[in-house]
Amino acid sequence: MNGSAVLVLALLLGLTLTTLDAAEVDSATTDPDDRMQVILVRGVQPGPALWKVASGKHVMWLLGEISPYPSKLKWRSKQFERLLGDSQELLIDLSGYWLVDAEHEATLTQAGRLPEGTMLKDVISPGLVERLDATRTKFGNPSLEQLRAFSATNRLVTSVMKTLELDSFSVRFRAAEMGEWRKVKITYFAAPEIPFEQRLTNWQDASNEVCLKRLIDTIEDGGSGVLLLANAWSIGDIPALRQLVPSFSFSRDGFRSGECADAMHGGAQQARDYKLRRSEAWLNEAERALKTNRSTMAVVLMSELFEPDGYLAGLRARGYEIKEPD
Numbered sequence: 001m002n003g004s005a006v007l008v009l010a011l012l013l014g015l016t017l018t019t020l021d022a023a024e025v026d027s028a029t030t031d032p033d034d035r036m037q038v039i040l041v042r043g044v045q046p047g048p049a050l051w052k053v054a055s056g057k058h059v060m061w062l063l064g065e066i067s068p069y070p071s072k073l074k075w076r077s078k079q080f081e082r083l084l085g086d087s088q089e090l091l092i093d094l095s096g097y098w099l100v101d102a103e104h105e106a107t108l109t110q111a112g113r114l115p116e117g118t119m120l121k122d123v124i125s126p127g128l129v130e131r132l133d134a135t136r137t138k139f140g141n142p143s144l145e146q147l148r149a150f151s152a153t154n155r156l157v158t159s160v161m162k163t164l165e166l167d168s169f170s171v172r173f174r175a176a177e178m179g180e181w182r183k184v185k186i187t188y189f190a191a192p193e194i195p196f197e198q199r200l201t202n203w204q205d206a207s208n209e210v211c212l213k214r215l216i217d218t219i220e221d222g223g224s225g226v227l228l229l230a231n232a233w234s235i236g237d238i239p240a241l242r243q244l245v246p247s248f249s250f251s252r253d254g255f256r257s258g259e260c261a262d263a264m265h266g267g268a269q270q271a272r273d274y275k276l277r278r279s280e281a282w283l284n285e286a287e288r289a290l291k292t293n294r295s296t297m298a299v300v301l302m303s304e305l306f307e308p309d310g311y312l313a314g315l316r317a318r319g320y321e322i323k324e325p326d
Contacts, residue, residue: 038227040165042072045234047171048241049325050079051305053315058290061087062312063175064241064302066233067250068166068226073234075171080297081178088293090179091285092172093300095191095278104196111200112151119145120152124209128216132156135220139163150208150264153215157250164223166230168250172299179297189285191278198266207263214260218248226250233302238325245302275309283314290320 051062061083069075084090114120121129132152136142139159144152161168179186193199218225229248232240265271282300289296304311316322 038224038231040070040072040227041231041234042070044074044076046077046079046236047075047233048236048238048302050083051312051325052323053286053290053312054321054323055290058294058296060091060286060290060296060298062305063171063297063299064305065170065172065299066229066241066245066302067170068161068164068168069170069230069233071165071167073230075174075234080175083295084175084178084184084297085182087184087295087297089185089187089289089296090175091187091189091289091296091298092176093189093282093298093304094172095189095282096193097190107196108200111204112148113146114148120147120149121145123206124149124212128209128213131216131220132212135216138222139219148204148208149206149212150203153208153212156212156215156219160219160223160226161250164227166226170233175297175299184297187285187289189282191274191281194265194270194274202264202266205263205266208260210258210263211260236325241302242306245306249301249303279309279311279314282311283318286311286315287318 048064051064053060053062061080063077063080114123120132124132132144136144136156136159139156140163142155142159144155147155158168160166176186194202225244225248228240229244231237232244261271261275262268265274286296286298289298300311307313312322
């Protein structure tokens with residue numbers, strides 16, 4: 001990847017609670033009035049176990065990732081390292097992530113700003129303005145007044161992660177480093193995206209207010225659900241992840257669902273078409289790897305392992321044998 005490129009990540013989340021136990025922990029920053037203080041896991045942690053996909057003597061191991069995760073966490077999975085060393089290919093799914101080069105960065109920044117004389121409070125509902133003002137004070141009070149709803153959502157998410165000591169990207173880049181060190185073939189997969197200009201048009205539309213509202217729905221309590229998700233991934237709590245990922249993941253499928261997905265893709269049909277196109281393309285790539293390699297490693301969004309129409313469900317429908325972690 002080009003280090004000078006800007007990786008634009010669209011985000012969001014919902015609310016469920018679970019209890020976690022860790023040997024080494026650190027108090028996360030939360031509002032003192034919150035009903036619950038979540039303790040953020042730190043140090044070396046294994047992350048979740050792997051899913052196994054088999055076709056005869058050919059196997060693919062799937063690691064589900066999330067974003068965000070604890071900034072003071074060091075992921076170290078002996079299982080992943082061992083299996084990667086015995087594999088012929090590492091498949092990393094980058095669908096939905098957008099590398100913006102320097103030429104487009106200025107255009108993107110300008111597109112995120114409202115016309116001169118217009119403020120965010122003028123284009124979103126009064127009720128949401130009140131909730132937004134109350135929520136952002138808990139996360140560094142970022143300046144949002146001149147931003148469109150989409151850009152305000154992303155900037156607020158950035159402030160949330162900084163306040164809660166979380167990092168935005170998960171283990172895909174660490175996995176890639178490990179693959180390069182072991183000289184394993186690395187394939188970066190990304191489903192075809194709509195043109196740059198059309199994306200900007202979709203994201204500037206006022207309908208993206210629903211994404212900002214969904215973010216506020218989740219974090220106005222201080223962000224406890226996001227912290228619980230980060231902890232669950234760190235220690236490999238699969239049952240907790242099944243509950244928390246659909247509501248709290250900052251990765252694209254964490255909030256690009258329902259009305260938010262429709263707004264960002266320019267309509268409900270466009271959102272459905274993209275999901276189908278992305279899933280079909282990844283499944284074809286996975287089948288190619290399974291046929292070619294004796295052993296393949298793959299890193300995908302955790303949501304694709306849980307959703308009834310996700311990647312794992314697609315592989316199962318195509319007749320592959322699936323073994324889930326305990």
